[in-house]
Amino acid sequence: MAAERLVVIGGDAAGMSAASQARRLKGPDEMSIVAFERGHFTSYSACGVPYWVGGDVEGPDALVARTPEEHRDHAIDLRMRTEVTGIDVAGQRVRALDRESGETYWTGFDKMVIATGARPVRPELPGMDAPGVHGVQTLDDGQALLETLERTTGRRAVVVGAGYIGVEMAEAMLKRGYEVTVLNRGARPMATLDPDMGRLVHEAMDGLGITTVNGASVTRILTGDDGRVSGVATDDATYPADVVVLGIGVEPETGLARAAGLPTGPNGGLLTDLTMRVRGHHNIWAGGDCVEVLDLVAGRTRHIALGTHANKHGQVIGSNVGGGYGTFPGVVGTAVSKVCDLEIGRTGLREKDAAAVGLRYVTATIESTGRAGYYPGARPMTVKMIAEYRTGRLLGVQIVGREGAAKRVDVAAVALTAGMTVEAMTALDLGYAPPFSPVWDPVLVAARKAVAVVRAAGSA
Amino acid sequence: MAAERLVVIGGDAAGMSAASQARRLKGPDEMSIVAFERGHFTSYSACGVPYWVGGDVEGPDALVARTPEEHRDHAIDLRMRTEVTGIDVAGQRVRALDRESGETYWTGFDKMVIATGARPVRPELPGMDAPGVHGVQTLDDGQALLETLERTTGRRAVVVGAGYIGVEMAEAMLKRGYEVTVLNRGARPMATLDPDMGRLVHEAMDGLGITTVNGASVTRILTGDDGRVSGVATDDATYPADVVVLGIGVEPETGLARAAGLPTGPNGGLLTDLTMRVRGHHNIWAGGDCVEVLDLVAGRTRHIALGTHANKHGQVIGSNVGGGYGTFPGVVGTAVSKVCDLEIGRTGLREKDAAAVGLRYVTATIESTGRAGYYPGARPMTVKMIAEYRTGRLLGVQIVGREGAAKRVDVAAVALTAGMTVEAMTALDLGYAPPFSPVWDPVLVAARKAVAVVRAAGSA
Numbered sequence: 001m002a003a004e005r006l007v008v009i010g011g012d013a014a015g016m017s018a019a020s021q022a023r024r025l026k027g028p029d030e031m032s033i034v035a036f037e038r039g040h041f042t043s044y045s046a047c048g049v050p051y052w053v054g055g056d057v058e059g060p061d062a063l064v065a066r067t068p069e070e071h072r073d074h075a076i077d078l079r080m081r082t083e084v085t086g087i088d089v090a091g092q093r094v095r096a097l098d099r100e101s102g103e104t105y106w107t108g109f110d111k112m113v114i115a116t117g118a119r120p121v122r123p124e125l126p127g128m129d130a131p132g133v134h135g136v137q138t139l140d141d142g143q144a145l146l147e148t149l150e151r152t153t154g155r156r157a158v159v160v161g162a163g164y165i166g167v168e169m170a171e172a173m174l175k176r177g178y179e180v181t182v183l184n185r186g187a188r189p190m191a192t193l194d195p196d197m198g199r200l201v202h203e204a205m206d207g208l209g210i211t212t213v214n215g216a217s218v219t220r221i222l223t224g225d226d227g228r229v230s231g232v233a234t235d236d237a238t239y240p241a242d243v244v245v246l247g248i249g250v251e252p253e254t255g256l257a258r259a260a261g262l263p264t265g266p267n268g269g270l271l272t273d274l275t276m277r278v279r280g281h282h283n284i285w286a287g288g289d290c291v292e293v294l295d296l297v298a299g300r301t302r303h304i305a306l307g308t309h310a311n312k313h314g315q316v317i318g319s320n321v322g323g324g325y326g327t328f329p330g331v332v333g334t335a336v337s338k339v340c341d342l343e344i345g346r347t348g349l350r351e352k353d354a355a356a357v358g359l360r361y362v363t364a365t366i367e368s369t370g371r372a373g374y375y376p377g378a379r380p381m382t383v384k385m386i387a388e389y390r391t392g393r394l395l396g397v398q399i400v401g402r403e404g405a406a407k408r409v410d411v412a413a414v415a416l417t418a419g420m421t422v423e424a425m426t427a428l429d430l431g432y433a434p435p436f437s438p439v440w441d442p443v444l445v446a447a448r449k450a451v452a453v454v455r456a457a458g459s460a
Numbered sequence: 461m462a463a464e465r466l467v468v469i470g471g472d473a474a475g476m477s478a479a480s481q482a483r484r485l486k487g488p489d490e491m492s493i494v495a496f497e498r499g500h501f502t503s504y505s506a507c508g509v510p511y512w513v514g515g516d517v518e519g520p521d522a523l524v525a526r527t528p529e530e531h532r533d534h535a536i537d538l539r540m541r542t543e544v545t546g547i548d549v550a551g552q553r554v555r556a557l558d559r560e561s562g563e564t565y566w567t568g569f570d571k572m573v574i575a576t577g578a579r580p581v582r583p584e585l586p587g588m589d590a591p592g593v594h595g596v597q598t599l600d601d602g603q604a605l606l607e608t609l610e611r612t613t614g615r616r617a618v619v620v621g622a623g624y625i626g627v628e629m630a631e632a633m634l635k636r637g638y639e640v641t642v643l644n645r646g647a648r649p650m651a652t653l654d655p656d657m658g659r660l661v662h663e664a665m666d667g668l669g670i671t672t673v674n675g676a677s678v679t680r681i682l683t684g685d686d687g688r689v690s691g692v693a694t695d696d697a698t699y700p701a702d703v704v705v706l707g708i709g710v711e712p713e714t715g716l717a718r719a720a721g722l723p724t725g726p727n728g729g730l731l732t733d734l735t736m737r738v739r740g741h742h743n744i745w746a747g748g749d750c751v752e753v754l755d756l757v758a759g760r761t762r763h764i765a766l767g768t769h770a771n772k773h774g775q776v777i778g779s780n781v782g783g784g785y786g787t788f789p790g791v792v793g794t795a796v797s798k799v800c801d802l803e804i805g806r807t808g809l810r811e812k813d814a815a816a817v818g819l820r821y822v823t824a825t826i827e828s829t830g831r832a833g834y835y836p837g838a839r840p841m842t843v844k845m846i847a848e849y850r851t852g853r854l855l856g857v858q859i860v861g862r863e864g865a866a867k868r869v870d871v872a873a874v875a876l877t878a879g880m881t882v883e884a885m886t887a888l889d890l891g892y893a894p895p896f897s898p899v900w901d902p903v904l905v906a907a908r909k910a911v912a913v914v915r916a917a918g919s920a
Contacts, residue, residue: 013899048834048894057894062834065899164893307899308892315908329887336891345891374508374522407864407897410871410890417888418878427789428877430870431796431805432768433624434508434517437867439473439525439767448775 004031006321007094007109009084009256011037012044013310014288014317015115016066019076021318028075031322034107035076036096038083041139042068047307049142050165053149054172060139087112087260089281111283111321114257114270115314118250118289118305127221132229133244136169145245154242155179158232160218162189165247167201167339170210173245174340180209181239183216183232192335193398194350196365197384200400204342213237250305252290265292267303274327276317285321287313287328294330297348297395297416298357304331332416333396336406345409348396348416349386360389362457364422364449368442370404372434381405383446385412385422392421392454397446404436411443422450464491466781467554467569469544469716471497472504473770474748474777475575476526479536481778488535491782494567495536496556498543501599502528507767509602510625513609514632520599547572547720549741571743571781574717574730575774578710578749578765587681592689593704596629605705614702615639618692620678622649625707627661627799630670633705634800640669641699643676643692652795653858654810656825657844660860664802673697710765712750725752727763734787736777745781747773747788754790757808757855757876758817764791792876793856796866805869808856808876809846820849822917824882824909828902830864832894841865843906845872845882852881852914857906864896871903882910 006022008015019035043066052059071078079096085104086095093108120135122128132152134145157173159166162184173180182189182205188198189205189212205212213234221244222231231240252269254262263271263279269292271279276291278284288310292301312328319326334347354361364385371378381401388395397412399405415425425447432439440448466482468475479495503526512519531538539556545564546555553568580595582588592612594605617633619626622644633640642649642665648658649665649672665672676694681704684690691700712729714722723731723739729752731739736751738744748770752761772788779786794807814821824845831838841861848855857872859865875885885907892899900908 045832045834045894045899047892047899048832051835051894056836057834306892308890308897308901311899312887327887331889334889334891336893336896338893338895347889347891372505372508374505374517375511376516404867406893407867407891408870410868410888410901411874413889413891414871414874414878414880417884418874418880420874420878424877427772427787428870429791429794429807429873430768431794431807431867431873432507432766433796433798433866434505434511435798436796437768439505439507439771441768441870 003029004110005108006031006033006111006113007107008033008035008113008115009094010115010117010288011035011042011078012115012117012288013307014314015113016043016071017311017314018113018115018285018287018317018321019071020074021315022322023074023076025319025322025324033076035071035078036082036084037078037080038099039138039140040081042066042071042078044139045307046138049136049139050168050172052142053136053145053169054175059142063139084256087256089260089262089284113317113321114278114284114286114290115288116253116256116290119253120246120250121248122246123218123248125218125220127223127229130221130223130227130229132242133221133246135246136165137250148243149176152242156240156242157245158183158239158241159245159247160232161247161249162186162212163191163247163249164335164337165249167205168337169245169247170205171339174208174210181211181213183218183234183239184212184214185217187214190344192346193344194384197382197398197400200382201339201342201344205339208340250289252303254290257286257290265301267292267301269303271301274329275320276313276328277320285317287317293328296330296332298353300357302333304333306335332413334409334413336409338406341402343401343403343406345399345406346397347409347413348394350396351386354386354395359395361386361395362389362450362453364446364453366442366446366449368445369438370401370442371436372438375434377403379403381442383442385446385450387422387450387454390454390458392423392451394420394422394425397443408443422447422454426451463489464570465568466491466493466571466573467567468493468495468573468575469554470575470577470748471495471502471538472575472577472748473767474774475573476503476531477771477774478573478575478745478747478777478781479531480534481775482782483534483536485779485782485784493536495531495538496542496544497538497540498559499598499600500540502526502531502538504599505767506598509596509599510628510632512602513596513605513629514635519602523599544716547716549720549722549744573777573781574738574744574746574750575748576713576716576750579713580706580710581708582706583678583708585678585680587683587689590681590683590687590689592702593681593706595706596625597710608703609636612702616700616702617705618643618699618701619705619707620692621707621709622646622672623651623707623709624795624797625709627665628797629705629707630665631799634668634670641671641673643678643694643699644672644674645677647674650804652806653804654844657842657858657860660842661799661802661804665799668800710749712763714750717746717750725761727752727761729763731761734789735780736773736788737780745777747777753788756790756792758813760817762793764793766795792873794869794873796869798866801862803861803863803866805859805866806857807869807873808854810856811846814846814855819855821846821855822849822910822913824906824913826902826906826909828905829898830861830902831896832898835894837863839863841902843902845906845910847882847910847914850914850918852883852911854880854882854885857903868903882907882914886911
């Protein structure tokens, strides 16, 4: 019997995790695996780019979890710098373009994995392509930005966007000695938080010496006589800049899949079932930043570009492709980040997410510390908890604070997954010792307050 | 109508939390509250004593959450230095001894809360009462130890016991510049861990310069010509000591309650229902270190002396005493600690706990890091996971490592509470960003390995 042929499109986390897991389950005599990657790197941590730029991490090699050679050692026919330019679903083949040779060819598949990732949102504005304007989506992007920074003598950096990438890049540029201005379209930085919690991030960024301009709608990139970037214009002001970093977010890269007739959802990502199989296609799987995932709290799909999900998807896909079994049940929307020593964690629904799916809710916000108040290094943290009206079911948690703030949302992430009420959470047996927590962990304090608010609201 | 009368025995976490919560629900015209405390302090953090001794914390005031005066301001009739010496259950009265005046009197109650705490295990050995031998159970103990340290010129400290108090006191004495020897009766330090994980703690303590002697059974305390402690003798050796710290653990202080005919369990603690009402007694509640609590994983009661539980008990008792409603459903056995930069976390059952209740289990142990491997400060941690044979239900987690190790058990604590399987845990949406976690959080890596072990064992 001829070996089954698996084609993988995309050589980063989801694609190569799938390929590797499939290979663990099926040897080369049972399955041949061809993987296409259009860039220079495989299996790398894009999330590490801000820390590479900021000088915390040696790059780019340190950010590569597995090199092309290592994948080839596992009998994966990895074709670097080769872009898939067409999918023929009915004919079970893909068209590949070798970017080095310019050659185009078709390759057949029995099974296929689509892991084409996401692309940065790059608004079509005048000057956007000027030297000195950089995205930070890939290792290639990071390399290009670092080359610019080496050549640039000016010290003014403008970061466009105040989400995860934006605030992390603000920290990175600050660490490199730049004067940093963040231009944020929204009313508060970190739109993944409610505005009241975003305000805390804004204040902390102020304290770190990062200027954040809210409500700033970028209209054009200004250039100097040399054609290089010289500033950023918004609706109502101009910000001089020696370098501009774009951190506006990403959208699923699904042009290829859509052209092939594969189904996408309301957020532009491919739609799959819980085994990560593309809906309606028995032999095609998709995972990573190009898919939509089920939000277990909201009960609908979302697009979340995050390496940890991509790795899980790859693992699940590889198991299923290789004849095993795995599912990705969905997400609760956990994310953590930091700006210097400010930590930010969130999971579940924001107020507006709850309202958007028709959930009535109450909120409770408390201040506590990450260690016993008397223990050295105890620093404040603010915990906001959102619970369903009447039932008291946990809907979301947001935490902004210093050491120990971000990862505390993990407790809430598990509670959300388990469908716990805030009242049940007050009895959680969380680790206590003075260096690690007050006697009531901040999450428990928030749960206690939420219980009181739920009761008061329910009896009103 | 005359006000109802509540008597509280014990002025620390459980007792005073109960009194305070009852007072919130019932004003002085509805309920009079009399609380007895035999010592000098109320509502203090005994867990903070090692850090006070180690010089991290200013004591003792910083360790007091609420002073007697503050309690009195809330209309609680607090009688300090007054010991309850008898309970007359049928007569609904207690006998109190004022230690200052020597006066004894009886006081009636409609409702009573017993929060008598725990007492340190103090083996009856020759020399145990010699000057220079100290327990560290109360603020008074801490004060006495510090006075000894001020007077002592020698630099050799022997700590008896290698549980939480023992290892924390080893750190404290090391920080004060002592040469520290820990005498441990067991085969490994930290008997709340399995021996394979305890070995990691032992190695780390070695690395910190703390000498740990396992299998050391103390036979006597040696004294010098001045009557002060001069060393500790075990079965097979003698350890010179200028100061000896006892950290052998505690047992429930229930003599008074037992004498009154109240029910105690197999571990010597008072037995209550889930509202913390003493079994068989409609108007008596008990909480804190003097009760047994339900272990939700093992399905039987245990004795765990921990401030966080005591506070929860007090909250629940106060609600019920005050006419509200609250329950303490039980514990999963979470505990965290540290020795210098070594962090230790555990929750759920050890191997021997599982075996003791007849559960068949498998184990999986992995090594990972607390941050992305490439991120500065990424330090190793070892995670051991115990899962039920066949079902894969999580039974316990132990973590030993550096920064971020201890509180990671909280995720497992919630998963245990929710009855999750290790397979369900592999899909948990835990926070990921390079400064906070590898792309697979160590708990997820352990869960993945545990799934493989469960499958292999189940098909064998």
